[in-house]
Amino acid sequence: MSEVSYWLPIAWFGVIGFGVLMYVVLDGFVLGLGILAPFAEDEDQIDLMMNTAAPIWDGNETWLVLGGAGLLAAFPAAYSLLLSALYLPVLLMLIALVFRGVAFEFRFKAHSSRAIWGWAFCAGSICAAFWQGVILGAVVEGMPIQDGKYLAGAFGWFSPFSMLTGVAVVCGYALLGSGWLILKTEGRVQDIARFLARPLVLVVIAFMGLVSAWLPFLESRVMARWFHDGNFLWLSPVPVLVLLNGLWLWRAVVATGRDARPFLLTLSFFVLGFVGLVLGIWPHILPPTMTIWQAASPPSSQRFVMVGLVLLLPIILGYTAWSYRVFRGKLQAGQGYH
Numbered sequence: 001m002s003e004v005s006y007w008l009p010i011a012w013f014g015v016i017g018f019g020v021l022m023y024v025v026l027d028g029f030v031l032g033l034g035i036l037a038p039f040a041e042d043e044d045q046i047d048l049m050m051n052t053a054a055p056i057w058d059g060n061e062t063w064l065v066l067g068g069a070g071l072l073a074a075f076p077a078a079y080s081l082l083l084s085a086l087y088l089p090v091l092l093m094l095i096a097l098v099f100r101g102v103a104f105e106f107r108f109k110a111h112s113s114r115a116i117w118g119w120a121f122c123a124g125s126i127c128a129a130f131w132q133g134v135i136l137g138a139v140v141e142g143m144p145i146q147d148g149k150y151l152a153g154a155f156g157w158f159s160p161f162s163m164l165t166g167v168a169v170v171c172g173y174a175l176l177g178s179g180w181l182i183l184k185t186e187g188r189v190q191d192i193a194r195f196l197a198r199p200l201v202l203v204v205i206a207f208m209g210l211v212s213a214w215l216p217f218l219e220s221r222v223m224a225r226w227f228h229d230g231n232f233l234w235l236s237p238v239p240v241l242v243l244l245n246g247l248w249l250w251r252a253v254v255a256t257g258r259d260a261r262p263f264l265l266t267l268s269f270f271v272l273g274f275v276g277l278v279l280g281i282w283p284h285i286l287p288p289t290m291t292i293w294q295a296a297s298p299p300s301s302q303r304f305v306m307v308g309l310v311l312l313l314p315i316i317l318g319y320t321a322w323s324y325r326v327f328r329g330k331l332q333a334g335q336g337y338h
Contacts, residue, residue: 008303009296012074013285015309019067021274025176025267026320027060029053032177034100034125035170037118039196045189046118048331050104052184055327057104061097062316073305078285078295085143085150086135086157093131100124126170133169137162140277141218142288161214168207172270175200179263182253184331190259197253197262205246208273212239215280222280222287238276245269 030053040046072079083090103124107117138157143150150156178200181193215222245268252261285292296302 002299004299004303005296006293008299008306009074009292011306012070012296012302013292015313016067016070016074017274017278019063019070021271023060023063023067024274025270026063027057028129028173028270029176029180029263030057030060031100031125031129032173032175032180034121034177035129035174036177036181036193036196037122037125039192041188041192043114043118045192048185048189049181050107050121052180052331054104054108056323059320059323062320066316070305070309074297074302075285075292075295076297078290081143081145081150081286081290082139085152086138088154089131089134089138089157093128093135096124096127096131098124100128125173129170129173130166133166134162136169137165139286140165140215140222140281142222143286143290145286145289161218164207164214165211168204168211171200171203171207175204176263176266176270178253179266182259183263186330194253194256194262198250201246201250201253204269208242212276222277235279238272238279242269242272242276245272 033049033053037046037049040049068079071082100121101124103117103120107114107121110117134157137159141159141161144152144156175197178193178197182190182197185193245265249262249265249269252258252265281287283291283293285295
């Protein structure tokens with residue numbers, strides 16, 4: 001294997017991972033707003049919750065498209081197997097995202113049916129988050145592959161572990177949404193968000209512990225490399241930081257003031273979890289057998305698409321940062337960007 005053939009798949013693995021992580025942390029809190037919508041006391045509070053994300057939520061799917069397009073361009077074998085194996089949960093996730101988007105826009109225009117669209121926004125958000133967790137759990141659990149073909153049936157993704165990760169992602173996004181509301185609102189909505197964030201912190205920590213305890217017993221052996229050849233010694237900072245982050249997050253949601261801390265610490269929770277996952281599955285893109293080099297497209301194809309990525313990625317990062325800067329600060333009741 002040449003040096004280019006070795007390093008290009010690693011670079012693309014990093015790009016796709018970055019795109020997925022950006023989608024999770026940026027669209028995750030918008031999905032969290034929908035999950036938390038039933039806890040609002042009236043329609044005005046739902047308006048305020050949705051208006052905190054109205055100027056910025058449209059661009060979040062850019063990162064999802066980047067991750068999917070990058071997977072198709074750089075790892076077509078993994079792309080085809082992933083969609084073949086997870087066709088149903090991927091389709092349901094996309095339908096839920098479309099449904100969530102339609103409800104988001106229609107609710108602001110509706111009059112007599114505002115409540116219906118509010119519930120639709122909630123349902124779409126919960127379903128999209130759940131199916132994203134199911135997809136994650138199915139990949140982590142391991143995909144039986146032989147001679148480049150997926151061996152399990154149309155429902156091979158269905159398992160207790162994937163259902164667990166589905167519920168865990170819903171709770172994680174809800175915590176992210178509560179942190180966003182603490183950051184962006186004041187008064188009663190912020191009080192509700194703080195009240196909800198406290199049990200959510202405990203639930204998310206419990207789910208992280210349960211998933212981590214389950215991983216060594218999966219056929220994919222995702223966590224095996226953590227305990228191989230003394231790797232745990234240099235990988236141990238990740239779980240230590242997760243524990244410390246959980247403690248700091250609990251203190252941040254209990255204390256008043258410094259409204260940015262709950263949201264930032266929840267973001268770091270997701271980042272640390274993602275880092276731990278990548279360290280566990282490396283160098284596989286579809287555990288337990290398909291590595292990034294086995295799934296990679298020819299180096300010429302990867303180089304060609306990389307040129308476009310180098311030109312496009314700074315633009316995406318630039319307008320994302322600009323939009324968040326323009327719409328920074330607290331949103332008052334009765335105000336809105338929509």
